[in-house]
Amino acid sequence: MQAGAKLGFILLISPLVLWLGLLIVIPHVDMFLVSIRERIGVGQYQTSFANYMAFFGEPLYIITFIRTAMMSILATVITLLIGFPVAFYIAKIAKGRLQSALFLLCLVPFWVSELVRTFGWMILLRETGLISKFLQWSGLADQPVEMLYNDVAIMIGLVYTSMLFMVVPLITTMESLDDSVIEAGYDLGGNGASVLREIIIPHAMPGIVSGSIVVFMLSLGNYLTPTMLGGKDSLWFTELIYSQFIVRFNWELGAAFGFMLLFLSSVIVWGTLKLTGQTLKSTMG
Amino acid sequence: MTTKKTRAALFLSAASFAALGLAGAASAxxxxxxxxxxxxxxxxxxxxxxxxxxxxxxxxxxxxxxxxxxxxxxxxxxxxxxxxxxxxxxxxxxxxxxxxxxxxxxxxxxxxxxxxxxxxxxxxxxxxxxxxxxxxGTSALVVNTAAAPMVKDYTDLCSPDVAGKVTYRLKRPTLIGFAYAMGLDPFAAYGDEAAYQEILDAVEAKLIECKAGVKTYWSGGDELLNLMRSGETVASMAWDTGGWKLNAENADITTVAPAAGALGxxxxxxxxxxxxxxxxxxxxxxxxxxxxxxxxxxxxxxxxxxxxxxxxxxxxxxxxxFQNTFPPEAVDNIKWYPPVPAGLEVLEGATLDRVQAAG
Amino acid sequence: MSTADLECVDLTKQFGNFTAVDDVSFTVPAGSFFSILGPSGCGKTTIMRMIAGFLEPTSGDILIRGRSVLDVAPNKRPVNMVFQHLALFPMMNIEGNIGYGLRRRGLAKPEIARKVDEALERIGLPGIGKRKVDELSGGQKQRVAIARCMVMEPEVLLLDEPLGALDLKLREHMKIELKTLQAAFDTTFIYITHDQSEALVMSDQIAVMNEGRFEQVGTGRELYYRPETAFVAGFVGEANRWRGRVTRAEAGELQLATEAGLTFAGTDHGRGLAVGDQAEIFVRPEAIRIAHAEGDVAHLENRMTGRVTSLLFNGAASRAMLRPETGGDEIEVTLPQSGEFADLGRDDTVHIGWEGAQANAFSAGGS
The missing domain is CATH 3.40.190.10 (Periplasmic binding protein-like II)
Known part of the structure; x- marks a missing residue:
């Protein structure tokens, strides 16, 4: 009987262990080994932390990382500011078919690939694109307006790409908030602002935190959007990693960059949780 | 009991993997x-x-x-x-x-x-x-000859006449092309890292100077075609076929062999x-x-x-x-890429990073 | 004569074509416990939400202490509400919950703390201010929900089936406690429920509501003993019911023939039923006398002999179901507490009877 239970446990746990082991742990260990390898000649390597030193020794790399992190944080904040009212409307105000329809509408952009979505933005934002044409037609602009190839375009792309990942956890947490709790907030003298501040936001906090973590990580790790919409000044950390791996054949430095990204982004998430007094535990359960 | 079963299962899966491998070899x-x-x-x-x-x-x-x-x-x-x-x-x-x-x-x-x-x-x-x-084929100039007739060489992409309407890639061909247009010989310096670094430094300065006039660094062929086709850019460094393809749609746009030589x-x-x-x-x-x-x-x-x-x-x-772009003397002027010595990409990469970060 | 705490005048609420509340008027005197009793969907929650300000009436007026509150927002009305599932704020501790309204009023911190402690004292739960909501039992939450409203010193407290989520034992206990709290706070309570025993036990006045209208407003006793409509007679308390036709009518004394062919004496309490009218007759189980010997019920106007089909033991409220020999539906009869029928068994034959005055007849409308 006990042996049977043990076997059952092993069978249940083995997909998770295999998944974690084969797809996460082993590649990371391998990556780490690559990252502490220094090329000293054709096909010759030695173990050292030279690649990590290279990261800290070159201001460009650090600047790029800081820029990427700042833009990602900003994208997260904007996504939250836009996503919160949207999620509130879907979860609390829209009813029945409208609710499902709106939810579906949030999902629709994800039926096409990220590449196509990004191309969509390029068509809209470019100098000869729809928005520019419309502005000229309506007389708001007297010459073509270039809205592509700058940081604002990156931001639009990032926010658009991340919206779903913010809205879904927010809807889930807000749906669990009993309408009568909100009504009680008003009934006891609260106004819109205080009900939002004291009741809705504290209740939605787990959703806000988990949505923000996901959006931050997605933005930080995004490659297509910053490179395609960002133009000539678009420095994005994943671009550096890609170019080290693919263009420069420098897997060692690329792997070190990968680990710095993993480490620094974890530090940022941890720090933000500390700063806002949240814990991962309260967020997850 | 349990271990026996596990072993049997392991054996079975090993056998099936082997079978798959054999099948793969047989249908070579x-x-x-x-x-x-x-x-x-x-x-x-x-x-x-x-x-x-x-x-x-x-x-x-x-x-x-x-x-x-x-x-x-x-x-x-x-x-x-x-x-x-x-x-x-x-x-x-x-x-x-x-x-x-x-x-x-x-x-x-x-x-x-x-x-x-x-x-x-x-x-x-x-x-x-x-x-x-x-x-x-070659890397050459793709130019809208009606809008930018003065673009004859790579460095002409920096001309104020076409500022804001220029695109090229931030890749090694651009470094090489600019170097030749600046009167340098990068291929000759392939074997000498110090000399090559000197050339790269000169090109880096030039590219940073030019950066303000670049609309964007293109990264995909379709992106370049769209930029040229829509008129958002009028001159670019690109593959020769891109210009010929556009020439079929718009007779003004074509591939131009740079004075310093196309890169073959x-x-x-x-x-x-x-x-x-x-x-x-x-x-x-x-x-x-x-x-x-x-x-x-x-x-x-x-x-x-x-x-x-x-x-x-x-x-x-x-x-x-082709003949329009490359008259016989232009064909003779094509600079063919010699083999890239291992490790050279790292130097070029650092240069390209600095250009991207500048401004 | 003091003005009424709450007065509703010709209150109507329509949702599209559906009339949820249909021209309802009532007055609640200060300091009284007023219940609205009705089945789910009768419109009682709609009335309450209009009083609280979450819904706007289609027509009519709501006055609190003689002033119309129609254009007063819910957060400004001198009315507070205890919600069906209490709606305590799970993100705050008990102190935070009770102090919420006071903070909104901008009271100073020490004053809030004092009032919160006072309220906790009043509800018999001193010192739990720092606890979390989910650490409390159902009954404690109930009291906190009331205290949260009462610190606001509302003129009217609305309670929307607040006992619904509690288990039976606690519900019985809370009925008494609510009544005590109401007396202690001396505030007007408007209580809505579908549970007649909650309404009967606690209320000074009860309005029985059905399909958007008030059927009858009165004390529990009046509703129980003198129902004015067939709905009230059927909804409040248990009753055996027959349908029949009036065959003789003399000064309120009726003779009725049921569809199954039985003949009953009944009374219409001045509702003026005439010969030929269709009628519904209600007889409470406890109004029926039960006897082993036929002679014991001989003096009663309505008599029957029946066989026991089942016994429903419920302590003091034990009942027997009888199948009459003459046919027709089963009749529910309350067993006397004398113990005389303690050994009654299934298939025993007994005799039952009741006074014509206990058979309450209502016009069944139409024919």
Whole structure:
């Protein structure tokens, strides 16, 4: 009987262990080994932390990382500011078919690939694109307006790409908030602002935190959007990693960059949780 | 009891894996081709499959990704690859991802002799030949001659007359092209890291100076075509075929051979180290080098091939465009890429990073 | 004579074509416990939400202490509400919950703390201010929910089936406690429920509501003993019911023939039923006398002999179901507490009877 239970446990746990082991742990260990390898000649390597030193020794790399992190944080904040009212409307105000329809509408952009979505933005934002044409037609602009190839375009792309990942956890947490709790907030003298501040936001906090973590990580790790919409000044950390791996054949430095990204982004998430007094535990359960 | 069962299961799965492996080896007439867009048009693939009975799986890529893919599997996963001839010797020395080519399996008479010999020389490592030529072309200027008639050389892209309406890639061809236009000789400095670094520094300064006038650094062929087609840019450094393709739509846009010389590349055939269908690979090479097949590929991709006698079969419009861009003296002026010594990309990469970060 | 705490005048609420509340008027005197009793969907919650301000009436007026509050927002009305599932704020501790309204009023911190402590004292839960909501039992939450409203010193407290989520034992206990709290706070309570025993036990006045209208407003006693409509007679308390036709009518004394062919004496309490009218007759189980010997019920106007089909033991409220010999539906009869029928078994034959005055007849409308 006990042996049977043990076997059952092993069978249940083995997909998770295999998944974690084969797809996460082993590649990371391998990556780490690559990252502490220094090329000293054709096909010759030695173990050292030279690649990590290279990261800290070159201001460009650090600047790029800081820029990427700042833009990602900003994208997260904007996504939250836009996503919160949207999620509130879907979860609390829209009813029945409208609710499902709106939810579906949030999902629709994800039926096409990220590449196509990004191309969509390029068509809209470019100098000869729809928005520019419309502005000229309506007389708001007297010459073509270039809205592509700058940081604002990156931001639009990032926010658009991340919206779903913010809205879904927010809807889930807000749906669990009993309408009568909100009504009680008003009934006891609260106004819109205080009900939002004291009741809705504290209740939605787990959703806000988990949505923000996901959006931050997605933005930080995004490659297509910053490179395609960002133009000539678009420095994005994943671009550096890609170019080290693919263009420069420098897997060692690329792997070190990968680990710095993993480490620094974890530090940022941890720090933000500390700063806002949240814990991962309260967020997850 | 339990352990016995587990063992039995392990044995079973091991056996089935072995069976799969055997099956894979037995059907080795599937050619897994790692190539560029347009180099294996569907009609050519269909003809080849009909004629030889092999089947072809095409994966589209570019130089860097081809090497990265093969490096990741130590030369496995593909049976035939097509990197440029200057990118064979270096990666082979460093990573050992290719295997030598058995020239007796090929019909050498189908190749333009001079191009075959040059490629052989450039792809020889340790006495073994690793590559034979296939498609060749150049990096040149694609210009809207009505809007930017003054653009004659790479550095003209920095002219204030076209500021804000210029695009090029932030890649190594741009470094090389600018260096030549600035009167330097980067290929001659390939063997001397210090001298090459000096050239790179000069080009870096120039590119940073030019950066304000660049609309964007293009990264994909379609992106470039859209930029030129829409008129958002009027001059660019790009592949020659891009200009010819646009020329068919808009007679003002065409490819211009830069005064300093277009940069010539030759894409080759190489055998990945762990390729499993060498026979199919040789069959493919012999097949596509036939003049009539090579002409079909030229029509599809816009670039000419190393197939002897194929040029006559190419459609006249394309030939006219080519001759228009490259009169005989311009052909002679083409700078052919020599093999890139291992480690040079790191220097160039640092330069490109600094250009990107500047401003 | 003091003004009424709450007065509703011709209150109507329509949702599209559906009339949820249909021209309802009532007055609640200060300091009283007023219940609205009705089945779910009768419109009682709609009335409450209009009083609280979450819904706007289609027509009519709501006055609190003689002033119309129609254009006063819910957060400004001198009315507070205890919600069906209490709606305590799970993100705050008990102190935070009770102090919420006071903070909104902008009271100073020490004053809030004092009032919160006072309220906790009043509900008999001193010192739990720092606890979390989910650490409390159902009954404690109930009291906190009331305290949260009462610190606001509302003129009217609305309670929307607040006992619904509690188990039976606690519900019984809370009925008494609510009544005590109401007396202690001396505030007008408007209580809505579908549970008649909650309404009967606690209320000074009960309005029985059905399909958007008030059927009858009165004390529990009046509703129980003198129902004015067939709905009230059927909804409040248990009743045996028959349908029949009036065959003789003399000064309120009726003779009725049921569809099953029985003949009953009944009374219409001045509702003026005439010969030929269709009628519904209600007889409470406890109004029926039960006897072993036929002679014991001989003096009653309505008599029957029946066989016991089942016994429903429920302590003091034990009942027997009888199948009459003459046919027709089963009749529910309360067993006397004398123990005389303690050994009654299934299939025993007994005699039952009741006074014509206990058979309450209502016009069944139409014919």
């Amino acid at each position: 007439d599937t050619l897994r081709l790692l190539t560029w867009g347009g180099y294996a048009p569907e009609d050519v693939v269909a003809m080849f499959e009909e004629e030889t009975g092999h089947s072809v799986e095409v994966t589209l890529s570019n130089n860097e990704e081809m090497i990265a893919k093969l490096r990741a599997t130590a030369g496995g996963g593909f049976d035939l690859a097509q990197p440029s001839q200057d990118r064979i010797a270096g990666p082979q020395e460093e990573f050992g991802i290719y295997k030598p080519m058995d020239l007796s399996m090929l019909d050498e008479s189908q190749f333009i002799a001079s191009m075959l010999e040059a490629t052989k020389a450039n792809t020889t490592v340790g006495g073994d030949i690793y590559g034979v030529p296939h498609v060749w 590349w030759i894409d080759t055939f190489v055998l990945p180290a762990k390729g499993q269908a060498d026979q199919a690979a040789y069959d493919w090479i012999n097949f596509v080098m036939k003049p009539e097949v090579a002409a079909m590929i030229t029509d599809a991709v816009g670039n000419f091939t190393a197939s002897a006698g194929a040029d006559e079969l190419v459609n006249d419009e394309l030939k006219a465009r």
